[in-house]
Amino acid sequence: MVVERRLYFLFGLLLGLGFAPASAQLVHPKASPAQTIIQDVGLCQVQVSYSRPAVRGRQIFGNLVPYGRIWRVGANESTKIKFSCPVRIAGNKVPAGTYALYAFPQEDLWEIAIHKDTTHWGDGRQNYSPQDDLLRFTTYPQTRTTVTENFQIGFDQITHEGMDMYWRWDRLELRFAIEVDTQAEMEKQIATALQNNPTAQTYYEAARYLQESDRDYSRALGYLDQALELGGDTYYFHRVRSLVLAALGRYEEAVAAAGKSLKLAEAEGKDEFVRMNQKNIEKWNKLKD
Template identity: 55%
Template sequence: MKKIIFFTLFLIFTNSYAQVNHPKASPFSRIEQEVGLSKITITYSRPAVRGRQIFGDSLNGQPALVPYGRIWRVGANESTKFNVDSDIEVMGNLLPKGIYALYAFPQEDAWEVVFHKNIDHWGDGRKAYDSKEDAFRITIVPEVLANFQENFLIMIDDIDYNSANMVWLWEHTKITIPITVDTETLMQEEIAKQLRENPTAQTYYEVARYLQEQGKEYSRALEYLNKAIELGGDTYYFYRVKSLIEAALEDYNGAIGSAQKSMALAAVEDKDEFVRMNQKNIYLWRKLMD
């Protein structure tokens, strides 16, 4: 009986000990970034240089942490995960929505970057990695930076409606991976859905503003904007966008009238920036009519 009690206490003690939290040498990080209507989530660990040579051949008899030609897990601990909620393209390669592991084969002049379908690997990948499970590989030319990056860093940068760059930084090395998203298709699907499912004044306004910002289908945009005003009443931002659409259609009289209405409504709400923007546009459109 004493042995059973002792063994039970031992298990409780060891389980409690195993759950002790402690700082990690390569701390976990998670980034989320919207690109257009797509969301990218990356989870990875951030190892530090700590005075070591990171990439390349041996230096002064000391091997680099990641020798040229050897697979690298793009971080530390478990494999780095790249999660995207819609289909995207990476340098012309279709990447269906889902979760992928990231790997790389660094070289001095060019890196092979891998989007890998098996996300269950732990460790550096040298034993478990199988190229048959790749989604695809791309070739990236590394940049050598003057600035030094101590902890490995992944970020999404240079973002617009349709594209972004995934950037890796460590030591003096920078890898830039271009990503393209199909925002137009996703937006048209979203527009059709919102207009089909009990649209509001704000729905019509958002659709009109999107079309105006994209510089297309101005007549359709004006139709939606008028519907927004019909349902939602007079607001300075409704008339602000209406004036821009009318100007794009070269209806400068209409544009000036809408801008004047927007300016008056903005003044009541102390929206000085909108007052100034409308004043500027009225001046420009009158010049075009001279």
């Protein structure tokens, strides 16, 4: 009996000191799984971390997500968006950094908030302060014919200068533009690179950027001529040169450049470039007449 009393005493002492027998803790899957997406745009990167609730037969907007009240743009924690460089949203400057995304849905229009305080759980409710909004802007939801079961954030219409961010859930889609100033940064890089022993590839990359940006074709042509002079004939130098000449309306020269690219690509087994050049030659031959 004495031994038993001593054991009970020791057990109670251990509990009092915070030592308890180990117990199994379940790690269960979340009903609204987390996702992080990363998208490069121009020279910037945008990262979004959010959770993806499902429709599961429920009425979503105006019910599960009430109109006229703050929404966390997903589930669980607040949705975070991170910009690696300054951007513009709805004409407003947004410095590089991490922000919380909130929405204020209405039936016909939504307010979107880029919020500086990222510490709130979910939508913050009473702790949320509009004074911590970096900006708010309005956008208009559209109705889609297909259902998106799990809430989805994504990007499309991506160019060197920006992209659309879209949200889809149930039959609703909402989107807005994110703009980046790639041109200013690229012009700085081009100027610096051309002052420091530029190679054929340097000139080619500068020309390719201008061609893909649909601007300054005469300068791009000069860079390509320099690339050919320094680096010799390559199928990709001549291909971009053909595209630049066509953009300048010089279709006969564009056909000749595409012909050179085709032969060089054929010799290297680059079938896709052979086909692309053939298609362009056919198109430009009609335009030059």
